[in-house]
Amino acid sequence: MRLTSLRRTLLAAALGIGLATPALAAERELLNSSYDIARELFSAINPEFITHWQAENGEEVEIQQSHGGSSAQARAILQGLRADVVTYNQVTDVQVLADAGLVAEDWQQQLPNNASPYYSTTAFLVRKDNPKGIESWDDLVEEGVQIVFPNPKTSGNGRYTYLAAWGFADQEYGGDEERVHDFMRTFLRNVAVFDTGGRGATTSFIERGIGDVLISFESEVNNIRQEYGSDDYEVIVPPVSILAEFPVAVVESNAERNGNQDLAQAYLEYLYSEEAQRMLAGFNYRVHHEAVVEEFAENFPATELLTVEEIGGSWDEVMDTHFGSGGLLDQLQRR
């Protein structure tokens, strides 16, 4: 980018137009640090935003994308990556930045819906004709059912699955701790392979033919089904599951230094617009905009979505009690 504007400047100088022409000022660039599987999503949204911004402000801007595991992305920003905005799939990863003072403390109040322009839940992908008859979480603890989902110890996606199963059991057994633990123990024992990330789990299920059911984000299982053949797989959305928010925030210190505060804010707000929400729904994410929700209603079966707070308190508490060293997950997996 820098090269392009440099070349343009040189060209302008050569043509004798001079350097003072305001139109030649380096165009602004916005860097969006995002999670791994959002590449295609933001590649679709960014050009639309650029057009939208130009129509509104008459300014040409560029959007850069950076993708990776969302925790690794957050760590990169902590170590100095100058991203203006973050669009992650884990609240904790934005919170890390807020704790370090890079993101506003009240970031979840700065935009609607807990600063989460879209959301999803965990759903099941089963093989053709659903031979094991899997409809809900309790079907997963049956003898002989093999489950594939990423390791909750190393994957945010896996943590959502674990918490959703927990939330279901908690509701089913009326909070009887003993029975919830038994349920979770069987659930975890039925896991065939613990890959370290979501894409690895998909590979195990699809390419290696392992397991009867893959558990991942609803958006992801729908995309997989579309990609690998809708005849070979079926998507099952359980009647109870978890609300998975996809939080966004402005990295204030960076945006300020890059002179992008207005642009960053507008970019995130744009994600709530009808236009963007329609694109998000097209990528199988659930959205909030009423007209869009109605339009895509049949793609998203009604289901009861428990929040992380309802299941185990705040994310901090959940990370501590469930996923920390020696936490509940470790205890449940103990032999």
Place this chain on the structure above:
Amino acid sequence: MSTRSFAIGLGSTPKRVLPGFGLSLGISLTFVSLMLLLPMTGLFGQLAGLSLAEYWTIITNDRVVASYVVTIGAAAVAAIVNAAFGLLLAWVLVRYEFPGKRLLDALMDLPFALPTAVAGITLATLYASNGWMGRLLEPLGLQVAYTWVGIALAMAFTSIPFVVRTVQPVLEDMPHEMDEAALTLGASDITGFRRVILPHLWPALVTGTGLAFVRSLGEFGAIIFIAGNMPYETEITALMIFVRLQEYDYAGASAIASVVLFASLALLLVINIWQGRFIKRLHGGHG
């Protein structure tokens, strides 16, 4: 070994190819400090935050202990298999002439050249129940991918060059006449190999096997895709370290890493000492 070469360095005549003992030693020490000692210091710096009791709790956590068993067991199997086949490969490469020998020789370095993650994914694809090899082995009741066997396989793959490349030069230096002499003196093939050839190869073979074993202890990329990563069954120690890092628990990760490091260093030290004595004995010393 290091003490020996150091003694030679100080004691022998000052006839050297490289000029300036002071300069070359100085550069060497600086390099070693930057490349080896600095990261080690960093590792121990992380450990400084832990009390001895905390350190002990972390490294004796039962799931971590289970991972030592899996890792050491699989690495031992991989090392033994590599010792046998690595010796054979080195033998074939040195003693025989055949078409494609150069290619086979070059192939030996492939595990070093290939990114380990690629190796792991490839092995998992081959040995999964729907893969080329898995399809043949599964009916025989042998499951490789996502079991302990798969871990050993990935380890063997990534560490075979260590054995071949340490044995090969020693074998090349060994004159043909030695085994021929043994045969003309009436030794059987097996005795000739056992009493004449093997003793000369032992030090190199043990070093190569030891290096292969130590390399396997630390391998992550190749194994993680084929291991299945089930708690207590197929979790390797490197994954335990990775998990601690994901939790931003640098001290815990360093603690477990230090166990692997000490085990590796201890093993290499034992091999070095043994090798020193063995060579002494071989050359007629009264060790």
